[in-house]
Amino acid sequence: MKFVVLTLFKEMFDAFVSTSIIKRAIDKDIVSIDVLDIRDFTKDKHKRVDFPPYGGGSGMIMSAQPLGDAIDYAVLSLEKYKKEIKIIYMSPRGKVLNYNISKNISKSNYNYIIICGHYEGIDERIIEEYNVEEISIGDYVLTGGELACQVLMDSVIRLIPGVISQESLSEESHTNGLLEYPQYTKPYEFKGRKVPDILLSGHHKMIADYRKKESIRITQKHRPDLINNKIIPKKEGK
Numbered sequence: 001m002k003f004v005v006l007t008l009f010k011e012m013f014d015a016f017v018s019t020s021i022i023k024r025a026i027d028k029d030i031v032s033i034d035v036l037d038i039r040d041f042t043k044d045k046h047k048r049v050d051f052p053p054y055g056g057g058s059g060m061i062m063s064a065q066p067l068g069d070a071i072d073y074a075v076l077s078l079e080k081y082k083k084e085i086k087i088i089y090m091s092p093r094g095k096v097l098n099y100n101i102s103k104n105i106s107k108s109n110y111n112y113i114i115i116c117g118h119y120e121g122i123d124e125r126i127i128e129e130y131n132v133e134e135i136s137i138g139d140y141v142l143t144g145g146e147l148a149c150q151v152l153m154d155s156v157i158r159l160i161p162g163v164i165s166q167e168s169l170s171e172e173s174h175t176n177g178l179l180e181y182p183q184y185t186k187p188y189e190f191k192g193r194k195v196p197d198i199l200l201s202g203h204h205k206m207i208a209d210y211r212k213k214e215s216i217r218i219t220q221k222h223r224p225d226l227i228n229n230k231i232i233p234k235k236e237g238k
Protein backbone atom coordinates (compact mmCIF):
# COMPACT_ATOMS: atom_id res chain seq x y z
CA MET A 1 0.00 0.00 0.00
CA LYS A 2 1.31 3.42 -0.95
CA PHE A 3 0.68 6.63 0.92
CA VAL A 4 1.51 10.08 -0.39
CA VAL A 5 1.21 12.70 2.34
CA LEU A 6 0.70 16.38 1.49
CA THR A 7 1.84 18.71 4.24
CA LEU A 8 3.52 22.03 4.97
CA PHE A 9 5.60 20.39 7.71
CA LYS A 10 7.46 17.47 6.17
CA GLU A 11 9.86 17.31 9.09
CA MET A 12 7.05 16.14 11.34
CA PHE A 13 7.16 12.80 9.48
CA ASP A 14 10.91 12.18 9.86
CA ALA A 15 10.64 10.21 13.11
CA PHE A 16 7.42 8.51 12.04
CA VAL A 17 8.91 6.84 8.96
CA SER A 18 12.23 5.96 10.60
CA THR A 19 11.08 4.29 13.81
CA SER A 20 9.71 1.00 15.11
CA ILE A 21 6.97 -0.92 13.30
CA ILE A 22 6.34 1.69 10.60
CA LYS A 23 10.02 1.61 9.63
CA ARG A 24 9.92 -2.20 9.52
CA ALA A 25 6.82 -2.13 7.29
CA ILE A 26 8.62 0.26 4.92
CA ASP A 27 11.83 -1.80 4.99
CA LYS A 28 9.83 -4.94 4.17
CA ASP A 29 8.21 -3.09 1.22
CA ILE A 30 4.74 -3.65 2.62
CA VAL A 31 4.05 0.08 2.55
CA SER A 32 5.69 3.19 1.17
CA ILE A 33 5.19 6.69 2.53
CA ASP A 34 6.17 9.67 0.37
CA VAL A 35 5.87 13.07 1.98
CA LEU A 36 5.47 16.13 -0.26
CA ASP A 37 5.72 19.78 0.75
CA ILE A 38 2.64 21.65 -0.49
CA ARG A 39 4.68 24.87 -0.54
CA ASP A 40 6.82 23.44 -3.36
CA PHE A 41 3.76 23.70 -5.60
CA THR A 42 2.77 27.32 -5.00
CA LYS A 43 2.85 29.71 -7.95
CA ASP A 44 2.82 32.70 -5.61
CA LYS A 45 5.99 34.74 -6.06
CA HIS A 46 6.36 35.04 -2.28
CA LYS A 47 5.85 31.29 -1.83
CA ARG A 48 2.61 31.89 0.03
CA VAL A 49 0.13 29.05 0.38
CA ASP A 50 -2.52 30.67 2.57
CA PHE A 51 -4.79 33.68 2.22
CA PRO A 52 -7.61 35.25 4.24
CA PRO A 53 -11.08 33.74 3.83
CA TYR A 54 -13.57 35.25 1.39
CA GLY A 55 -16.43 36.69 3.40
CA GLY A 56 -14.16 37.70 6.25
CA GLY A 57 -13.33 35.93 9.49
CA SER A 58 -10.22 35.08 11.38
CA GLY A 59 -7.25 33.01 10.28
CA MET A 60 -6.01 31.90 6.91
CA ILE A 61 -7.21 29.28 4.45
CA MET A 62 -4.89 27.03 2.48
CA SER A 63 -5.26 28.08 -1.12
CA ALA A 64 -6.64 25.66 -3.72
CA GLN A 65 -3.83 26.29 -6.25
CA PRO A 66 -0.79 24.76 -4.50
CA LEU A 67 -2.86 22.02 -2.93
CA GLY A 68 -4.57 21.14 -6.21
CA ASP A 69 -1.22 21.02 -8.01
CA ALA A 70 0.25 18.86 -5.22
CA ILE A 71 -2.68 16.44 -5.54
CA ASP A 72 -2.30 16.30 -9.34
CA TYR A 73 1.40 15.51 -8.91
CA ALA A 74 0.68 12.84 -6.29
CA VAL A 75 -1.97 11.23 -8.51
CA LEU A 76 0.49 11.11 -11.42
CA SER A 77 3.16 9.55 -9.21
CA LEU A 78 0.71 6.82 -8.09
CA GLU A 79 -0.96 6.10 -11.43
CA LYS A 80 1.81 3.78 -12.60
CA TYR A 81 0.86 1.31 -9.83
CA LYS A 82 -2.51 0.70 -11.56
CA LYS A 83 -4.49 0.77 -8.35
CA GLU A 84 -7.38 3.05 -7.53
CA ILE A 85 -6.42 6.13 -5.56
CA LYS A 86 -8.36 7.53 -2.62
CA ILE A 87 -7.82 11.04 -1.32
CA ILE A 88 -8.34 11.70 2.39
CA TYR A 89 -8.34 15.05 4.15
CA MET A 90 -7.61 14.89 7.88
CA SER A 91 -10.32 17.13 9.27
CA PRO A 92 -12.25 17.68 12.51
CA ARG A 93 -15.40 17.68 10.35
CA GLY A 94 -14.78 14.14 9.14
CA LYS A 95 -16.07 10.72 10.06
CA VAL A 96 -14.44 9.83 13.39
CA LEU A 97 -11.71 7.20 13.06
CA ASN A 98 -12.25 3.83 14.72
CA TYR A 99 -10.98 0.26 14.45
CA ASN A 100 -13.38 -0.64 11.63
CA ILE A 101 -12.33 2.29 9.47
CA SER A 102 -8.65 1.41 9.96
CA LYS A 103 -9.31 -2.27 9.28
CA ASN A 104 -11.22 -1.51 6.08
CA ILE A 105 -8.43 0.72 4.79
CA SER A 106 -5.82 -1.91 5.71
CA LYS A 107 -7.73 -4.52 3.65
CA SER A 108 -8.44 -2.20 0.74
CA ASN A 109 -6.83 -2.36 -2.64
CA TYR A 110 -6.27 1.40 -2.89
CA ASN A 111 -3.29 3.69 -2.67
CA TYR A 112 -3.87 6.81 -0.60
CA ILE A 113 -3.15 10.51 -0.81
CA ILE A 114 -3.57 12.16 2.59
CA ILE A 115 -3.93 15.93 2.94
CA CYS A 116 -2.80 17.56 6.19
CA GLY A 117 -4.49 20.91 6.65
CA HIS A 118 -3.18 23.83 8.65
CA TYR A 119 -4.39 27.31 9.58
CA GLU A 120 -8.20 27.38 9.42
CA GLY A 121 -8.34 24.55 6.93
CA ILE A 122 -8.39 24.21 3.15
CA ASP A 123 -10.41 25.75 0.33
CA GLU A 124 -13.67 23.78 0.07
CA ARG A 125 -13.34 23.44 -3.71
CA ILE A 126 -10.50 20.94 -3.22
CA ILE A 127 -12.88 18.63 -1.39
CA GLU A 128 -15.50 18.94 -4.13
CA GLU A 129 -13.16 18.76 -7.13
CA TYR A 130 -11.19 15.72 -5.98
CA ASN A 131 -13.98 13.79 -4.25
CA VAL A 132 -12.05 13.93 -1.00
CA GLU A 133 -13.09 11.89 2.04
CA GLU A 134 -12.76 13.67 5.40
CA ILE A 135 -11.53 11.71 8.44
CA SER A 136 -11.26 13.06 11.98
CA ILE A 137 -9.28 11.46 14.80
CA GLY A 138 -11.61 12.78 17.50
CA ASP A 139 -13.93 15.55 18.56
CA TYR A 140 -11.32 18.21 19.24
CA VAL A 141 -9.26 20.54 17.07
CA LEU A 142 -5.55 20.12 16.39
CA THR A 143 -3.23 22.78 15.01
CA GLY A 144 -2.56 20.74 11.90
CA GLY A 145 -3.38 17.45 10.23
CA GLU A 146 0.12 15.96 10.56
CA LEU A 147 -0.43 14.16 13.87
CA ALA A 148 -3.87 13.03 12.75
CA CYS A 149 -2.40 11.66 9.53
CA GLN A 150 0.19 9.71 11.50
CA VAL A 151 -2.49 8.32 13.79
CA LEU A 152 -4.49 7.17 10.77
CA MET A 153 -1.51 5.61 8.98
CA ASP A 154 -0.21 3.93 12.13
CA SER A 155 -3.59 2.40 12.98
CA VAL A 156 -3.89 1.11 9.38
CA ILE A 157 -0.34 -0.11 8.77
CA ARG A 158 -0.18 -2.29 11.88
CA LEU A 159 -3.26 -4.17 10.59
CA ILE A 160 -1.79 -4.95 7.16
CA PRO A 161 -0.87 -8.65 6.99
CA GLY A 162 2.84 -9.21 7.49
CA VAL A 163 3.47 -6.10 9.58
CA ILE A 164 2.64 -7.56 13.01
CA SER A 165 1.91 -11.18 13.89
CA GLN A 166 -1.79 -12.03 13.68
CA GLU A 167 -1.49 -13.53 17.18
CA SER A 168 -0.55 -10.21 18.76
CA LEU A 169 -3.38 -8.45 16.93
CA SER A 170 -6.09 -10.97 17.72
CA GLU A 171 -6.61 -10.04 21.37
CA GLU A 172 -5.80 -6.36 21.20
CA SER A 173 -8.28 -3.74 22.35
CA HIS A 174 -11.09 -3.18 19.82
CA THR A 175 -10.21 -6.18 17.62
CA ASN A 176 -13.23 -8.10 18.88
CA GLY A 177 -15.20 -5.15 20.18
CA LEU A 178 -13.65 -5.49 23.65
CA LEU A 179 -10.74 -3.85 25.44
CA GLU A 180 -7.65 -5.84 26.31
CA TYR A 181 -7.31 -7.70 29.61
CA PRO A 182 -4.60 -6.61 32.12
CA GLN A 183 -1.06 -7.73 31.25
CA TYR A 184 1.86 -8.46 33.62
CA THR A 185 5.55 -9.26 33.25
CA LYS A 186 8.61 -9.63 35.50
CA PRO A 187 9.11 -9.01 38.36
CA TYR A 188 6.54 -11.27 40.00
CA GLU A 189 6.10 -8.77 42.83
CA PHE A 190 6.12 -4.98 42.45
CA LYS A 191 5.62 -2.74 45.50
CA GLY A 192 3.77 -5.60 47.24
CA ARG A 193 1.49 -6.30 44.23
CA LYS A 194 1.74 -9.83 42.92
CA VAL A 195 0.85 -11.21 39.51
CA PRO A 196 -2.54 -13.05 39.64
CA ASP A 197 -1.84 -16.72 40.48
CA ILE A 198 -3.85 -18.03 37.57
CA LEU A 199 -1.36 -16.58 35.08
CA LEU A 200 1.35 -18.79 36.62
CA SER A 201 -0.80 -21.93 36.62
CA GLY A 202 0.22 -23.04 33.11
CA HIS A 203 -3.45 -23.99 32.54
CA HIS A 204 -4.16 -22.51 29.09
CA LYS A 205 -7.94 -22.90 29.13
CA MET A 206 -8.27 -21.33 32.60
CA ILE A 207 -5.97 -18.47 31.60
CA ALA A 208 -8.00 -17.85 28.42
CA ASP A 209 -11.27 -17.84 30.43
CA TYR A 210 -9.80 -15.48 33.03
CA ARG A 211 -8.58 -13.09 30.34
CA LYS A 212 -11.95 -13.10 28.57
CA LYS A 213 -13.71 -12.24 31.85
CA GLU A 214 -11.20 -9.50 32.58
CA SER A 215 -11.62 -8.10 29.07
CA ILE A 216 -15.36 -7.84 29.61
CA ARG A 217 -14.89 -6.34 33.09
CA ILE A 218 -12.47 -3.66 31.81
CA THR A 219 -14.70 -2.88 28.83
CA GLN A 220 -17.74 -2.48 31.08
CA LYS A 221 -15.74 -0.22 33.39
CA HIS A 222 -14.07 2.02 30.78
CA ARG A 223 -16.31 1.79 27.73
CA PRO A 224 -19.79 0.47 28.55
CA ASP A 225 -20.93 1.86 25.19
CA LEU A 226 -18.88 -0.86 23.45
CA ILE A 227 -20.64 -3.59 25.42
CA ASN A 228 -24.05 -2.11 24.70
CA ASN A 229 -23.32 -2.07 20.97
CA LYS A 230 -22.07 -5.64 20.98
CA ILE A 231 -23.11 -9.23 21.20
CA ILE A 232 -21.58 -9.83 24.62
CA PRO A 233 -24.32 -10.37 27.21
CA LYS A 234 -23.80 -8.04 30.18
CA LYS A 235 -24.18 -10.77 32.78
CA GLU A 236 -21.07 -12.63 31.50
CA GLY A 237 -18.79 -10.02 33.00
CA LYS A 238 -20.43 -10.00 36.43
Ligand SMILES: C[S@@+](CC[C@H](N)C(=O)[O-])C[C@H]1O[C@@H](n2cnc3c(N)ncnc32)[C@H](O)[C@@H]1O
Binding pocket: 089, 090, 091, 092, 093, 115, 116, 117, 118, 119, 120, 121, 122, 135, 136, 137, 138, 139, 140, 141, 142, 143, 144, 145, 146, 148
Ligand atom coordinates in the same frame (compact mmCIF):
# COMPACT_ATOMS: atom_id res chain seq x y z
C1 LIG B 1 -6.89 24.43 13.28
S1 LIG B 1 -7.44 23.10 12.30
C2 LIG B 1 -8.74 23.81 11.36
C3 LIG B 1 -10.07 23.61 11.99
C4 LIG B 1 -11.21 24.18 11.15
N1 LIG B 1 -11.18 25.62 11.17
C5 LIG B 1 -12.55 23.70 11.71
O1 LIG B 1 -13.10 24.35 12.57
O2 LIG B 1 -13.01 22.62 11.30
C6 LIG B 1 -6.13 22.91 11.16
C7 LIG B 1 -6.01 21.53 10.54
O3 LIG B 1 -5.76 20.56 11.52
C8 LIG B 1 -6.30 19.32 11.13
N2 LIG B 1 -7.15 18.82 12.22
C9 LIG B 1 -7.55 19.53 13.30
N3 LIG B 1 -8.29 18.79 14.12
C10 LIG B 1 -8.37 17.57 13.58
C11 LIG B 1 -9.02 16.35 13.97
N4 LIG B 1 -9.72 16.27 15.07
N5 LIG B 1 -8.88 15.27 13.17
C12 LIG B 1 -8.16 15.35 12.02
N6 LIG B 1 -7.53 16.47 11.60
C13 LIG B 1 -7.63 17.56 12.36
C14 LIG B 1 -7.02 19.53 9.81
O4 LIG B 1 -6.20 19.08 8.75
C15 LIG B 1 -7.22 21.02 9.78
O5 LIG B 1 -7.24 21.54 8.48
